[in-house]
Amino acid sequence: MPDLGLEVLFKGKNAVRLLGGLWIALRISLISVLISIPLGILLGALMTWKNPVMRAILRVYLEFIRIMPQLVLLFLVYFGTTRAFGWDLSGEVASVIVFSLWGTAEMSDLVRGALQSIPVHQYESAAALGMNRVQTYLYIIIPQTIRRLIPLSINLITRMIKTTSLILMIGVVEVLKVAQQIIEANRMASPNAAFGIYLTVFILYFLACWPISLLAKYLEKRWK
Amino acid sequence: MDTSQILLEIDHLTKKFGDQTILQDVSFQVRKGEVIVIIGPSGCGKSTMLRCINALEEIQGGEIRVDGETVNAAGGNVRSADLARLRQKIGMVFQSYDLFPHLTVLDNITIAPLKVQKRNKAEIEQEAMQWLERVGLADKAKSFPRELSGGQKQRVAIVRALCMHPEVLLFDEVTAALDPEMVREVLDVMLDLAKQERTMLIVTHEMAFARAVADRVLFIDSGNIVEEGKPADFFTHPATERAQKFLHTFEFEAVK
Numbered sequence: 001m002p003d004l005g006l007e008v009l010f011k012g013k014n015a016v017r018l019l020g021g022l023w024i025a026l027r028i029s030l031i032s033v034l035i036s037i038p039l040g041i042l043l044g045a046l047m048t049w050k051n052p053v054m055r056a057i058l059r060v061y062l063e064f065i066r067i068m069p070q071l072v073l074l075f076l077v078y079f080g081t082t083r084a085f086g087w088d089l090s091g092e093v094a095s096v097i098v099f100s101l102w103g104t105a106e107m108s109d110l111v112r113g114a115l116q117s118i119p120v121h122q123y124e125s126a127a128a129l130g131m132n133r134v135q136t137y138l139y140i141i142i143p144q145t146i147r148r149l150i151p152l153s154i155n156l157i158t159r160m161i162k163t164t165s166l167i168l169m170i171g172v173v174e175v176l177k178v179a180q181q182i183i184e185a186n187r188m189a190s191p192n193a194a195f196g197i198y199l200t201v202f203i204l205y206f207l208a209c210w211p212i213s214l215l216a217k218y219l220e221k222r223w224k
Numbered sequence: 225m226d227t228s229q230i231l232l233e234i235d236h237l238t239k240k241f242g243d244q245t246i247l248q249d250v251s252f253q254v255r256k257g258e259v260i261v262i263i264g265p266s267g268c269g270k271s272t273m274l275r276c277i278n279a280l281e282e283i284q285g286g287e288i289r290v291d292g293e294t295v296n297a298a299g300g301n302v303r304s305a306d307l308a309r310l311r312q313k314i315g316m317v318f319q320s321y322d323l324f325p326h327l328t329v330l331d332n333i334t335i336a337p338l339k340v341q342k343r344n345k346a347e348i349e350q351e352a353m354q355w356l357e358r359v360g361l362a363d364k365a366k367s368f369p370r371e372l373s374g375g376q377k378q379r380v381a382i383v384r385a386l387c388m389h390p391e392v393l394l395f396d397e398v399t400a401a402l403d404p405e406m407v408r409e410v411l412d413v414m415l416d417l418a419k420q421e422r423t424m425l426i427v428t429h430e431m432a433f434a435r436a437v438a439d440r441v442l443f444i445d446s447g448n449i450v451e452e453g454k455p456a457d458f459f460t461h462p463a464t465e466r467a468q469k470f471l472h473t474f475e476f477e478a479v480k
């Protein structure tokens with residue numbers, strides 16, 4: 001059997017350190033998701049309004065965030081704004097800001113799409129049954145919107161978790177950075193550690209994202 | 225005519241989309257227990273008229289009253305609380321299958337009686353089941369709309385309207401989107417309702433059905449009622465040339 005350098009994993013606190021790194025990545029994603037969902041719902045609902053100025057502003061925001069590579073956004077917020085405005089941002093806070101900006105933009109577009117995909121005759125059927133506006137949204141429109149939205153937003157969450165691998169570039173010691181540190185520290189003793197450690201990182205990402213994807217698939221099937 | 229019997233009044237209704245006039249000064253009345261069939265060429269404004277009656281469309285002239293209360297008026301000054309209340313008196317079944325896809329058949333039927341009319345759940349479910357039984361769909365109560373055929377969906381839509389205890393039912397070409405073999409099962413339900421002396425306003429292209437079910441036929445063309453009469457008279461010797469021409473489109477000459 002080839003030497004995969006897996007023994008490094010069990011040296012000292014390496015396994016715990018990797019898990020710690022994963023936790024940092026997950027925590028940043030989770031906080032960003034918690035910020036993105038309500039803001040995204042709000043902006044998404046605003047996007048369906050008739051007001052052309054409001055729609056144009058939101059459109060520009062969405063396109064701007066989408067066109068920019070996430071890494072450029074991270075650099076812009078972490079290095080750019082700290083210089084320009086002279087404030088002191090930790091890498092983690094900068095990450096949360098960028099991921100929330102990104103998540104809010106993506107979420108708002110999902111919400112807009114879900115709301116606009118509800119056919120007009122659903123509103124009309126509800127009205128014809130004597131439902132008022134609140135009842136129509138409460139019992140007819142929102143339940144259908146949520147069913148369309150949940151699988152999509154879960155996919156967004158897994159995309160966010162995966163993208164946190166970029167934040168090592170602004171000095172946040174997340175799981176990939178920890179992996180690099182471990183490999184570097186054991187370069188002499190276990191030159192093959194890179195394979196084993198990166199394999200572990202792969203499995204950790206997989207374990208974090210897979211159940212979430214499964215849940216999305218399950219809900220999609222159940223609510224089709 | 226005994227005016228106390230009048231349930232629905234369409235009073236000088238004018239409806240425009242932009243500067244295109246769809247309905248021009250249309251008036252007629254529907255008495256309790258009457259079945260009125262509205263026919264006319266495609267695009268003449270039949271759907272629009274039904275939609276005006278339960279205020280899904282704003283109107284530009286005239287007024288519509290149900291039980292003497294204004295449900296839709298030019299200028300649109302009907303309070304939304306009144307509108308929600310009056311719409312419960314008007315049941316409507318649309319051409320497109322318009323069931324709520326996230327609810328079961330039973331929930332589709334009971335949601336409005338429960339949430340809008342705040343009726344007792346056991347009582348309304350029992351009533352819903354009786355109706356489903358009657359239209360041959362009791363075994364579908366727990367199914368979702370996507371599991372039903374078009375004809376089954378329309379029967380559920382009819383039951384859903386009925387369980388609100390409306391005083392008048394509007395049907396807008398409810399069989400137009402159905403495969404031919406499913407048309408009958410839906411029309412039979414409507415014939416059954418007519419026998420129970422329900423007040424109905426039916427838009428249809430099924431002429432044989434129209435003749436069987438109607439107390440009165442309204443023929444609409446170019447935004448107006450061109451002819452109205454008893455089905456026996458209307459279908460055998462229509463008075464106007466336009467009605468004759470229209471009825472002729474349903475006939476075929478032998479070619480062999």
Ligand SMILES: Nc1ncnc2c1ncn2[C@@H]1O[C@H](COP(=O)(O)OP(=O)(O)O)[C@@H](O)[C@H]1O
Pocket residue numbers: 241246264265266267268269270271272273
């Ligand atoms: N929302 C709308 N906006 C503009 N025009 C409409 C709208 N709905 C219907 N129309 C027009 O009104 C006319 C009558 O339509 P409709 O009532 O659906 O006719 P029918 O049901 O008799 O076939 C048609 O010319 C149609 O194009």
Ligand SMILES: [Mg+2]
Pocket residue numbers: 270271272397
């Ligand atoms: Mg029509």
